[in-house]
Amino acid sequence: MNYYYITGASSGIGKELALELLKHKNNWVIGISRTQTIVHSAYKHIQLDLSDLNKVCSFSFSIPNDITKVCLVNNAGTLGNIKHVGSLNAEDIITSYNINTIAPSVLTNAFIKTYQSVQAEKIILNISSGAGKNPYDGWAVYCASKSALDMFSRVIHEEQLKQNNPLTGFKIMSVAPGKVDTAMQEQIRKASSNEFSNVNRFIDFKDNNQLLSPREVAIKYVKLLENSSAEKDAIFSL
Numbered sequence: 001m002n003y004y005y006i007t008g009a010s011s012g013i014g015k016e017l018a019l020e021l022l023k024h025k026n027n028w029v030i031g032i033s034r035t036q037t038i039v040h041s042a043y044k045h046i047q048l049d050l051s052d053l054n055k056v057c058s059f060s061f062s063i064p065n066d067i068t069k070v071c072l073v074n075n076a077g078t079l080g081n082i083k084h085v086g087s088l089n090a091e092d093i094i095t096s097y098n099i100n101t102i103a104p105s106v107l108t109n110a111f112i113k114t115y116q117s118v119q120a121e122k123i124i125l126n127i128s129s130g131a132g133k134n135p136y137d138g139w140a141v142y143c144a145s146k147s148a149l150d151m152f153s154r155v156i157h158e159e160q161l162k163q164n165n166p167l168t169g170f171k172i173m174s175v176a177p178g179k180v181d182t183a184m185q186e187q188i189r190k191a192s193s194n195e196f197s198n199v200n201r202f203i204d205f206k207d208n209n210q211l212l213s214p215r216e217v218a219i220k221y222v223k224l225l226e227n228s229s230a231e232k233d234a235i236f237s238l
């Protein structure tokens with residue numbers, strides 16, 4: 001059986017990815033987020049606030065007897081408050097880094113530790129962002145947190161190449177989805193132009209139907225998870 005752990009499976013990209021994977025009878029999906037919105041016989045929900053690092057650190061992955069493939073999709077993310085640095089709230093800075101960078105790093109470490117001697121196909125997919133490569137005013141913490149996730153992925157990619165063990169190795173990819181029509185984009189469109197100078201461009205993306213649907217993005221991520229050996233790089237966009 002294939003086991004997919006997906007953070008942020010309650011809405012947007014993560015939810016569509018879970019629903020797409022649940023169409024295949026050999027797949028189990030374990031969703032991790034604060035709210036549960038999927039009910040399915042092959043779906044298990046784990047209620048977890050990823051900003052609560054004590055709980056994230058005590059999270060454990062299981063090793064079922066019938067495991068042939070196991071994937072961790074670090075998808076949950078937050079933009080935090082869209083404001084220039086100097087106007088940010090300290091708590092919000094910490095929460096955003098915890099959700100976007102610290103929790104995926106802790107979960108990835110636990111994932112590799114749990115499955116390193118298990119012979120199965122093992123994949124870590126981090127949902128990154130173009131904002132991790134390009135600066136956007138008002139998004140400092142989000143940009144920095146996604147950039148960190150990219151570099152964390154690149155290092156693991158190098159480590160796995162050095163270990164060079166096809167039986168026990170892990171595949172890691174940090175993949176940006178493009179602009180997707182989710183709650184996150186709604187939040188962006190509500191920003192003030194003083195805090196985010198590009199807000200009108202993002203309003204136009206929506207008005208001109210230039211946003212991708214979460215479902216089409218999910219289908220591309222499923223293809224990637226089903227054929228991950230074709231990808232040689234750790235960092236890319238869909």
Ligand SMILES: NC(=O)c1ccc[n+]([C@@H]2O[C@H](COP(=O)([O-])OP(=O)(O)OC[C@H]3O[C@@H](n4cnc5c(N)ncnc54)[C@H](OP(=O)(O)O)[C@@H]3O)[C@@H](O)[C@H]2O)c1
Nearest residue numbers: 008010011012013033034035049050076077179180182184
């Ligand atoms: N939409 C885009 O245009 C776009 C572009 C580039 C990258 N991305 C990335 O794509 C990923 C998914 O975003 P989306 O657009 O699908 O956003 P979304 O619809 O807002 O979904 C965010 C998900 O993250 C979960 N989440 C947020 N805070 C959490 C917390 N404290 N603990 C646990 N889970 C939490 C939410 O679940 P709960 O609220 O139930 O906890 C929800 O399932 C993110 O990493 C985002 O950075 C999106």
